[in-house]
Amino acid sequence: MKKYIHIIFILFGFLLSNAQKLKTNKTKNQPNVLVFYVDDLRAELGCYGSKTAITPNIDKLASEGVMFNKAYVQQAICAPSRMSTLTGLRPETLGIYSIFTPLRKVHKDVVTMPQLFKENGYKTISLGKVYHHSFDDKESWTTQFEKDGNSYLKPENITLLEKLKKEGNKNLNGPAFEDADVEDEAYKDGRVAKNAIETLHKVKDDKFLMFVGLSKPHLPFSAPKKYWDLHNKNDFEVPSRGKPKDMYKLALTNWGELRGYYGIPAEGDLDDDLTKTLIQGYHACVSYIDAQVGKVMQTLEALDLRKSTMVIFMSDHGYKIGEYGAWNKHSNVEIDVRVPLIISRETKYESRLAGVTSDALVENVDIFSTLVDVCNLKGPKSDGKSLIPVLDNPKIKWxxxxxxxxxxxxxxMGCTSTDGEWRYTEWRDAKTHEVIQAELYEHKNSLLSFVNLSGNLKYALVEKRMKSLLETQFPKNGKPFLQNDQPRKK
Incomplete structure (x- = not known):
């Protein structure tokens, strides 16, 4: 009898051990996911070679994973870009191109990233600005913190806003920058980091998908004074205000987003002093969000979650800070559609891949499929594709x-493509696809290019090849570009 009892105990121990192994393997095969989603951030970071950015925490993250040197967004504006990332569908598939239309106003049945992860047992957490519209897709989040305001803390700026409001200037923002001498949490991104840290403590024993949405360096360039003090305004150079020769007349915008701020002239170029102040403010905001990334990453380490968590650092689009005499995004130029992207994960190739840079052409629309693959889920149909092969071999031809x-x-409709060295754009009739004007720019050694080479016989073969590549995504006999945008509320 004792013999049988002993055998039963051995069998029970074996089953328990295997159950624990299965649980461990399941956890290992379904890691946590932490995404830093930053607004208006171009690749102005130390790890990307910037001589003016001070970003030690993001640089450290890059040293622990794969940094993508040629990552691109699908549209250089907040709402459509973020919808594309969170659905794995391009703007032309969703038919939403403006900031005024929430995803669920049009697409009730599209399966989003947080929705899929929540259905598969993950805690899904949204902090700060994730979608452009605060509570879009709210049922898909287990926890959602509303993005809050207070861009101004200085008494004189608060008084100014009250004065403007009394005068009936409803559409005018306050100043384009501020440097209040306050702690990080006084501005919203500091509170986002604080909420992220507190939430990590609560979900440390669960599987989680967490988006940490950092609003800076979006206008206004408001950040604690200590981050402004890291940068000397006189160290910055004023970019060339020259426009590319023979550029399509509508290729650049009139940067109305910046012109809506108090103290910015309604027309004409900015003077050099104001330009340098704004560039300093942009850099201060980047250093500010870098500090928030560092705090969250330290918590991940302290809670022993780093090895079980895939970390992604990304931006919703690039940005102009005076280049071409323009500001903000809202275009198809290289500096607006190229973005920073860093992916760090536990892998059998971990030591070999730490700090590796990949020149593979990748897109933000690929993130959804990548996470589905990493976490062993069955995902919906996507316009993107998994980047796991690139993460395993960053030098792979892609x-x-x-x-x-x-x-x-x-x-x-402006349709644009890059092969990593050349950018070819066609401005088309949105219904017939008739080409109104084409642009060809060389970007082998610079994000900027000042001559439209389309039609130049010297580059005829390059243009022919780029045109052919563009038409693989945008056929010349394709369907009209569907507009699902809702009218702007007046």
Whole structure:
């Protein structure tokens, strides 16, 4: 009898051990996911070679994973770009190109990233600005912190805003920058980091998908004074205000987003002093969000979650800080559609891949499929594809092109593509796909290019090849570009 009892105990121990191994393997095969999603951040970071950025925490993250040197968004504007990332569908698939239309106003049945992860047992957490519209897709989040305001803390700026409001200036913002001498949590991104840290403590024993949405360096360039003090305004150079020769007349915007701020002239270029102040403010905001990334990453380490968590650092689009005499995003130029992207994960290749840079052409629309693959889920149909092969071998030959779009009104669509060295853009009739004008720019050694080479016989073969590549994504006999945008509320 004792013999049988002993055998039963051995069998029970074996089953328990295997159950624990299965649980461990399941956890290992379904890691946590932490995404730092930053607003208006171009690749102005130390790890990307910037001589003016001070970003030690993001640089450290890059040293622990794969940094993508040629990552691109699908449209250089907040709402459509973020929807594309969170659905794995391009703006031309969703038919939403403006900031005024929430995803669920149009697409009730699209399966989003947080929705899929929540259905598969993950805690899904949204902190700060994730979607452009605060509570879009709210049922898909287990926990959601509303993005809050208070861009101004200085008494004189608060008084100014009250004065403008009394005068009936409803559409005018306050100053374009502020440097209050306050702690990090006084501004919203500091509170986002604080909420992220507190939430990590609560979900440390669960599987989680957490988005940490950092609003800076979006206008206004408001950050604690200590981050402004890291940068000397006189160390910055004023970019060339020259426009590319023979550029399409609607290729650049009038940067109205910046002109809506108090103290910014309604027309004409900015003077050099104001330009340098704004560039300093942009850099201060980048250093500020870098500090928030560092705090969250330290908590991840302290809770022993680092090895079981895939970390992604990304931006919703690039940005101009005076280049071409322009500001903000809202275009198809290289500096607006190229973004920083860093992915760090536990892998059998971990030591070999730490701090590796990949020149593979990748897109933000690929993130959804990548996470589905990493976490062993069954995902919906996607316009992107998993980047696991690139993460396993960053030098692998990958896509031939990355594409983006930007409309000009309802009748003209700008379709653009890059092969990593050349950018080719066609401005088309949105219904017929008739080409109104083409642009070809060389970007072998610079994010900027000042001559439209389309039609130049010397580059005829390059243009022919780039045109052919563009048409693989945007056929010349394709369907009209669907507009699902809702009218702007007046």
């Amino acid at each position: 896509d031939e092109i990355a594409t983006s779009v930007y409309p000009r009104g309802n009748k003209i």
